[in-house]
Amino acid sequence: MVAVKAHQAQAFLKSPDPRYSAYLIFGGDAGLVSERAAGIAKAIAANDTPPGEIVRLDEIDIEADPDKLSVELLTIPMFGGRKIVRVETSRRVTTNMLKPLLDGHALAGVLIVEAGNLKKDDALRLAFEKAPNAAAVACYADDGRDLDAVISDVLQPLRLTITPGARQMLVSRLGADRVMSRGEIEKLALYAQGQGQITEDDVEAVVGDAAELTIDRIVNASALGDGAAAVTELQRALHAGESAQGIINAVQRHFTRLHRLRAAVDGGKSIEQTIGEMRPPIHFKQKDALAAQLRTWRAEALDAALAGIATAARAARVSSALEDLLVERLVLTLSRLARPAR
Template identity: 45%
Template sequence: MVAVKPNEADTLLGRIDPARPVVLLFGPDAGLVAERAAKAAAAALSGSTDPFALVRLDGDAISADPARLADEAYTIGMFGGRRVIRVRVGGRSITAAIEPLLASPPVDTLILLEAGDLKRGQGLRELVERSPRGLAVACYADAGRDLDRLIDEELRAADLAIDREARELLAAHLGGDRLASRGEVKKLALYAHGQGRITVEDVEAIVGDASATGFDEAIDTAFAGDAAAADEAAARLLSAGTSPQGLLAAAIRAAVQLHRWRIAVEGGASVRTVVENSRPPIHFRRKPLIERALDAWSADGLSAAVIDLGTAAADARKQAALADLICSRALLSIATSAARRRRRA
């Protein structure tokens, strides 16, 4: 098994080893999965003039007819040259279709499998990771240097610079989904076209909450004790296809951050000071909810919330069919607990 480091993934996918023609892209960041698959396909087909060199297949259809993938994989292109097959993995297993391709890999055909978050040591992920002819690349939400690189890439193309505070604020609203994040930066660049430099005011005026496609609303209202708003926001996200595991992971990160802030409050700092001095800056629309949450929760209570959310995340992974319900109940439990704490305060 070859472990792909996050900072090496994009370079590696730009020149995939022909000896590893089956590539699995998986993880909670669906936008990053799709973007990397598109770039890998483009690199593999660079210079090709065959309009049929790229084939898209549905994973559930392949599960029902495993031979269909093999038929496509071993087909020789009309004009010769390399071919790429992109498979969107659904809820059904396609290991029966992948096993023969790993045992006897096709020549000049790259197979890109695009999947959601997959558990280590099971199913498709284990099959590809253990094979010397497969390559598995995890796609997790952008953070830190990845976000800086994305911002720089888009703003450089638009011939724009950005103030340090504006960059921090922008980064705070990106990261949950690569395509959504890139779209937000492109939108900001279009808004600031011709002015040379982007300011905090520009970011506040134009950038919506692209972080995990709006996770903040569901999570902030939950920790602030607004059960109805949290439940409605979570339902809206989940009905739109948001990963419940991704939402729970974001809630855990939020609880950990709130815990850090609450420790500062219990050390003598005011809630307002902690919120105002946060780096990266908290968006002004979120500040009232964050302040309510810090007033309601103790550091010990937030530690317990992290544990409860971690248990819910584990349950959601084990019981995929009930993941949406588990996620909704976990956030509702947080909101109910916060409301109860506020009443006691």
């Protein structure tokens, strides 16, 4: 029966209290929520004798067997070691499903629920805050101090140091999503492995601006027909404060360039030659993705894509209240257009 503030979350989850058998980890930073849920699951499993078993259930599992969650949590393992069950809230995993587990039973296992932003009066949050065996743990986007800690957490075990200037540059380029930030730091550490110290030149070479990187991922996923990835990256960008109209503009610029490059290929140039002649030249890391897109898209499909983008841009300017919905619909439409051309 506890509500853990965001600044207390890391310390609270590092040493799980045996009084609690249910945890709600919630907040707008999906990466941080996931990382902390994974961390407490591992800590609980390690503290059990014999070690506990971590089980992840998704919406498909629950849809196939609505009783699976309660069975996993209420069944006493034959050979000891509790089940630690991780789930995310969804249309199947709801307050109505979870509340009876908090109210009516002593759980044999441990329940860890991951959720997005929840208001103070949200029914699920209140259920965990009031239940005697449960804790609700708030997780909010990383600030500079949090990112400093993540940088040290990644670099110290590898015996890597980082200059003050490089650290400052790195923090400025990382976004609010913990998992994405950790991934960028790990990529930088791999790049600098063996040289002892990371410099500003290393950061410049490896880590792009977080907002630009996220928008690039939206654009590339859409252009390669991966609608699910495009929507995931889009939600990250919108949550981080990116403008829907700005994202539409970036998509429009990319597809206009793709149309121009496709015309050059249709005129007889190879894809490699066309990309090599681009001015200004693109980064080598982008070349493979762009080549794949040129192999995917034909001129007629690009004409349709540009028409759809223009329509979405006009609609977003007229009705800013709907711009988030419009940009999501746009990236899904582009993803569908990409598939038949493959």
